[in-house]
Amino acid sequence: MTRLDVPSPSPATATDGLAHDTELLSASLIGVLEEQMGRVFASRLQWLFKTAASVRAGDETAVGRLVSYLSGVPDESVEPIIRACSLELQLANIAEERERVRRRRQYDATGEVQRESLAETAEILERNNVDVAPLAAQLQIEHVLTAHPTEATRRSVLDHQWDVAALLDRLDDPRIGHSRRRALLEELREVLTLWWQTDELRRIRPRVEDEVRRNLFFFEAVLFDAVPAVLAEIEHALDVRLVQPVLSYGSWTGGDMDGHPEVGADTLARALQLHRRTALTLFRDRVDRLARMFSHSSLRIPLSQELTESLDQDALDLPSAAVLRRPHREWEPLRTKLGFVHHRLGNTLTPRGREPGYADAQALRRDLELVLAHLNSRHVALGTIRRLLWQVDVFGFHLAGIDIRQGAGVLREATAAILPGYGDADGEPRRQALLTEALASGRRGIEHDPGGEAGELLRVLDTVALSADAYGPQAVPAFVISMTEHPSDVLAATWLAQRAGATSLRMVPLFETRSALEQAPATMAELYACEPYVAHLRAQANRQTVMVGYSDSGKDTGYVGSTWALYNAQEQLAAQATEAGVVLELFHGRGGSPSRGGGRTYRAILAQPEGTVNGRIRITEQGETVSARYADAELAERSLEQTISAVMLASALPNPPVRDEWRAEMERLSERSRERYRGLVYDDPEFLRFFGQFAPIAELSQLNIGSRPPSRKGVAGVESLRAIPWVFAWTQNRLLLPSWYGAGTALAAGDLELQREMWRNWPFFRGLIGTLEMALFKSDLGVAERYLSLVDDDIAQRFWADLVAEYDSVVERVLTITNQGQLLDDTPALQRRLEHRNPWIDPLSHLQVELLRRVRSGREEARSPLLATITGIAAGMRNTG
Incomplete structure (x- = not known):
């Protein structure tokens, strides 16, 4: 299969x-x-x-x-x-x-058995004689919560x-x-x-700290307890014993500096404190619950010398612990031990004089394992305490690692200010040579504060170095380099981090535009050939994370062109990493809308190129998708189950071979749709006027839905807009143009029978058509036409006629390829659910x-x-x- x-x-x-x-x-x-x-x-x-x-x-x-x-x-x-x-x-x-x-x-x-469940996955893997244990052992799935201006709900x-x-x-x-x-x-x-x-509306724009607290709420309310429930379901459905926690979490709130003037060293430090405080508070609450449950008598369980010595040491270390005043503490040793654990967690949260807390989450785990060793019951050992140990493994004291992110332009500015000769370097080879030498020699450059964003980046890296000592390296695990174009962008980030002492940071180049995606393999090849960077990779267990951006590539080249560029880049990056002996982890910067990689995660993962998943994936959860997936514990478990199932199947089952004719057709579709899309969005001199009148883009800037500005400074026209408000505006007028424009012209000019064959036999193309179909169904030209009354008469009909023709063209072709009478006829439940909102x-x-x-x-x-x-x-x- x-x-x-x-x-x-x-x-x-x-x-x-x-x-x-x-x-x-x-x-x-x-x-x-x-x-x-x-x-x-x-x-x-x-x-x-x-x-x-x-x-x-x-x-x-x-x-x-x-x-x-x-x-x-x-x-x-x-x-x-x-x-x-x-x-x-x-x-x-x-x-x-x-x-x-x-x-x-x-x-x-x-x-x-529910579709896309772990139970169904177990059946599929068994039918295909897949050895589940090693597959489960290699799973590493990380969801990264971001704060973008898409979540409008207070x-x-x-x-x-x-x-x-x-x-x-x-x-x-x-x-x-x-x-x-x-x-x-x-x-x-x-x-x-x-x-x-x-009040439905925020009266003031949210601060970065508000966004941090909002994301943390989902951990408190749902995820902290949903994750161990899902891990237990993995073990039950697949009949395996997990040797690692499988799931982990990250966050960009508080560390995402890219184009965000309010994010810097102070916001990162505060976010780290909030994460730690939330994690410790959650652990104290769960340990307190466990202590109330664990009323084991010393007459019913074995009492080892190790536990006795541990209790004696706790009594010496923690003289103010409330558990010392319990009259039955000597006869209930496990409850007493958990009382000391609760007190140590309190000391970690709020230090009390000389009384010790926990140095790290592993120290807490050792105490819990000591309790586990004395339970004398498999039923109890696999119950609440096992879930608590999973929570320690998944969330630690950091809850979710905070990535830092900054644009490559700011990195270049910071490096030019403190590395002699870099600003005047003539070309990429010279920049790489300077950085390679600086990395190899440990040269620090000039002690100088360049001010502005560059200066703040240096302060952030200093904060990261300090946080590794205070909170552990997992608290700030990665440096995402937005708009990576050259190897020197990644080397500059590596050198700046090394200079600050933030050596635990792993470098994550983010390739966003079509040209950057096409150049990504060449960029990574030069990095894999650079000895100081290879040394950095060795310190990261030979693991390289590469982020591919759906948002800007979609805005730059249209949905079809973006999707194909992403597919090609991932395929080449995976093959290249294998040849270089590097473990590649792809980081998918997906948004909520179809044009930004949105849609059903399960199908999207199964459609990934051969050899690109291999048990690991990192995915952003952006804006309203966080509340949509994690507002309810059972729906959160369902969402996590679907992602895990898809990753396992994508890792274990092969994709059908991709025929040369299919690739050629996708190249043609990509070029033709891109030409059509850019001809409208970037080349028509009147388009910006039409867009500004037809969509509420100017009004969006006044809505207090996110702390980040909607536009990039110093850039004109559509180029200045961030991809998220660009898509948001087209959703408001119900046209969803970025999700389908250009696809109709491109598809209609191709060989229908070939496209039908691709849809039947190629998961990638089936997913592309499925996402198009969803976007087309959500688009509503009847409602969108009402917005035409806001547009100047001299341009209104010219643009509208073109949009209607392109929409009709893509709808007709999608229905013909899929052999349906109406959009989403093959998924009537989804069709009804979407129609349910229209009134x-x-x-x-x-x-x-x-x-x-x-x-x-x-x-x-x-x-x-x-x-x-x-x-x-x-x-x-x-x-x-």
């Missing part, structure tokens, strides 16, 4: 649960709105939903009624309507999530969302009676009222057009409700950036 033979999810039928939950939540909200805003408002809101649905159904008379109503709504009255639509939409999303949880439980209850709103989801779960229990159900419904209306009275997204879109018109005509009072429509649509569309 090859990866292509792995079954895809079977269509699921809609259940009454989703419809019931949707109706229950909507009715509860209407009751709240009647109390808060009056019956007339609630009635008008229902009329708005029905009229927007009629517009979608093609009723032209409904268009006139809707436009007439919206244009007449006063500015002060429109915001409550937007709030209500947005809340309905978010409730619809919660109902969908609960349906996913319900479906997962049904599979578990019936014993039927933490306070997230709290209310989770409360609603929890109440729905309790209402789903068939054992509850009438009185208990009534009480839960009253609690639901209370939560909805509090949510209604909560609430559509009113927001129509309102946004009207409010954009008002704001652009100078009516400042319309700005606040306009920003509310942006957050509402973002919450509904979910993969916004």
Whole structure:
């Protein structure tokens, strides 16, 4: 069996649960709105939903009624309507999530194997005679949480969302009676009222520390306990004993300096403290729970000399420990030991005089292993304490390693300021020679503060060096070099880190644009031939992480061209690393939207080129994908299970051979789609004016959804925009242009039968078409056309006619290749889920057009409700950036 033979999810039928939950939540909200805003408002809101649905159904008379109503709504009255639509939409999303949880439980209850689960993976591997133990032993999967300006939902709103989801779960229990159900419904209306009275918009732009705290919340609320549950499922489903934790976590919040003036040494130091404090607090809580459970009597368990001596030493070291005052401590040795462990963790968190804490997480592990050795029961040994040991292994005292990231341009500036001759070096060979000599000799260069971003980078590296002593090398594991173009960019980072004493940092070049991806193998070849860099790799266990960027390559060259460039780069980098004797780990900088690598992670991993996974992968979790995947423990476990399953299958099962004809066709598709895309986005002199009027890009800069500026300084036009707000703006107007433009022209000019063959037999091409199909389904030209009224007449129809023709072309070709009548006909459950949101997204879109018109005509009072429509649509569309 090859990866292509792995079954895809079977269509699921809609259940009454989703419809019931949707109706229950909507009715509860209407009751709240009647109390808060009056019956007339609630009635008008229902009329708005029905009229927007009629517009979608093609009723032209409904268009006139809707436009007439919206244009007449006063500015002060429109915001409550937007709030209500947005809340309905978010409730619809919660109902969908609960349906996913319900479906997962049904599979578990019936014993039927769920698709993309570890149980299914075990069956597939067994059928193919794969030895699971060594495969599981080599797994290393790391998710890196980032903070990009795509997550528009406030933490306070997230709290209310989770409360609603929890109440729905309790209402789903068939054992509850009438009185208990009534009480839960009253609690639901209370939560909805509090949510209604909560500000949806941030009044100030979040600080970096706010973003750090927000990501840490997902560890506290879900991930810390979900991860050991998944590891236990691996052992159960695959019948293996894990020798390493498989999963690990990273973060960019607090260390991502690239184009971010507020990130520096102070934010990194504070983020490290917050990570450590959160981890230690979580461990203290779990140890305290364990101590309450472990009431073992000394009469029932063996008491070794090692444990006795350990308790005596604890008593000497920790005279203020509360456990010393327990009257039964001598007869409950394990509870007593855990009491001392709890106290040492407290000392580590907040030092108390001369009393010791733990030097590192391994010291905590040794104490827990001592307890484990005295349990005298397999049942107990494989229970709570085993999960706690896994938490120590996965999260340590750092919780998630914080990568630092800076652009190659800043590295060049910093190096030129302190390495004599570098700034005047004539060409890349001379720069490499200077850096190679400096690395080999240990030369520090000039002690000089260049100021600005370059100076802050040097201070950050000093902080990294200090953090390795204070928190361990895993606290800041990697230096991501954005916009890497030359080997000297990586050598400069290596030298700057060495100079600061941050020798534990591993260098991670990030290749983002099409040209950088094409040059990546040549860049890495020169690094593998540089002896000082090879020495750096040896210190990293001969492991090289290379990051490939989906965002900027997609913005630079379009979806099809970007996807093919990424495929080629990964394939060549993997072959090259094998030849050089280097262990390659690919780091996928995926976003939420299709044009930034978004979509189903499971299929994306299976579509990776042969030999590029090999049991290890590093993936970013960006913006709203963090809350979408980790807002619920069971959905988090499902998401992690899918990723692990895909990595195992991609590592164990071969891809079908890629025929030369397929590669030639992909080269043609890539070039033709890129030509079409760039001809519009970069070469048409009027495009920037059209984009600025057709999409709310200028207004996005005023929305307090992320601490990072939306544009890069010193660059003009579309080039200045970061990829995330670029995609965000096209999602707002429902066109999703970066996800499909250019693909129609390219596909239509090719050999249909060849493309059908590629779709049937090549996982990569099947994944490409599947992601296109998803983007096309989410695109809505009927709604997008309403935004055309905001565009100058002299350019509106010219651009619109071209966009419609390209959209129609790609839809027609995708349907022909996949032999479907309508988009997503092969996945009706997904089709229904996406359509389920439209009745609430559509009113927001129509309102946004009207409010954009008002704001652009100078009516400042319309700005606040306009920003509310942006957050509402973002919450509904979910993969916004």
